[in-house]
Amino acid sequence: MVCEECGANLADTAKFCPQCGTKVKDEPNLPKEMECKDDLRILLVGHTGHGKSATGNSLLGVTRKEGFHDEMSQVSVTENYKRLVQQRFGRKVEVVDTPGIFDSSMNDESVIKQIAQCVGLTLPGFNAICLVLQPGRFSMEMVKTVDIFLKFFGKGVDEYAFLILTHMASEEDMIEYINAGDKKPGDKGHKSFIKLRQRCKDKILFIDNKAKKYPKEEMVWKILAAVDKANAKAPKPYFQNKLTKEIQQRATDFYLSQVCGNGSERAKEDLRILLLGLPGHGKSATGNSLLGETLFPEKAENVAEEKAMVNKLEKLNHGYQSTTKH
Incomplete structure (x- = not known):
């Protein structure tokens, strides 16, 4: 601010x-919670220097230091895919920032590998794939790259594709920019923009990543709400195809075989653990460590209570053994 x-x-x-x-x-203040509580998984793509990483940070409500790193540069700062998760407006929002897969420095094989890895971070499927672009920097080469990228996912991905324009302070500014371009039908940049609009089915959004906290939060709210609206109209709430299903199956198989132990059905059931031990030996602390939160008392004054309980159990056990002998 x-x-x-x-x-x-x-x-x-x-x-x-x-x-x-x-x-x-x-x-x-914006309302604290959105009406829709479903998790959102957003995949961000775009050319280097268009504000992709900054947009990811705005969507998550974090700073550059806490989130994705971005720079106005011709060299891609995001060299590897990265996924961050935050609670936003009462729901979980996951954002995957892709490497500069639209940049000329990457060959086709590297692009395909990076796309597959990014998709793996949005399982069971992404709710939105957002093309983050700065106004005035469109080209037909960019359009061709977007076409290749979206064709990789195949039929139906357009329902989940959005165009996010950066450096836009308001919806009025966005509309003015669109209308100004319509007055120059022969302009190559405008022709490119029209192609991108068509590819995203005119789902155009905007954000100013340098805006004050409240205006920026309002922009983020509108972006998330637009994704919800599009998902409600789509055949499925999130995008899935043969690739995403295959990656999901591989991830499931790996989890069952390597994490749960040879894929046993027993390993997928809830765990019930009984902890036994003398007072002062760390039994309660161990229970809290297993649960990941402090639920069992660990204070010294509870030792007397534990000893009393142990004595009571010993007396009951002694009485039971005496009864069975007779």
Whole structure:
């Protein structure tokens, strides 16, 4: 967040600018939760320097340090695929940032390998594949690359394809940009943009990754809501084809054989564990470690209670053994 008067950086909780003293305007709050609670899996693709990683960070509500790394550069910063997960508006949002698979430095074999690995991170299937592009930087070469990329997934992927325009401060700016291009039908860049719009079935969204917290959160809200709306109209809530099903089956087989132990059905059942031990030997702490949270008391004052319980059990057991002998 920055001061509107002097441009100084401000903390999200700031009431006044520390540089010029200007009062920070209060901004309305978005609803805490979205109506749809389903998990969202989003695959981001695009050319280097168009703001793909920054868009991923905005969708997740994290900083560059916490999330994906991006730079306005001709060299791809994202060299390997990466998946991050955050709770957003009452639901889990997963974002996969792809390497610069649209960049000329990667050959076809590398592109296909990277796509398969990225798809593996969105199983059982992605809810949206977003083409992140900066306005004014469209080309027919870009259109051809997008076509090749989407053809890799095959029929039906267009239902889940979106075009996200970066460096757009408002919906009005986006509409103005589209209308201005319509007045130049012969422009090569506009022709490329039209092709991309058609490929995504006119599902065009926008974001300004440098905007203040509230406006940016509102943009993210609208993007997620648009994905929900498109998913509701699609044949399935998320995209699946032969490739995704094959990768999912391989992942399942690996989990059953390597993680659960030779694929036994017993390994997939719930686990019930009984912990036994003397007081003070770490039994409660071990239980808490197994559960991943503190549910059993570990304080010293509970030792007396545990000893009393042990004595009671010993007396009951002694009485039972005496009864069986007679």
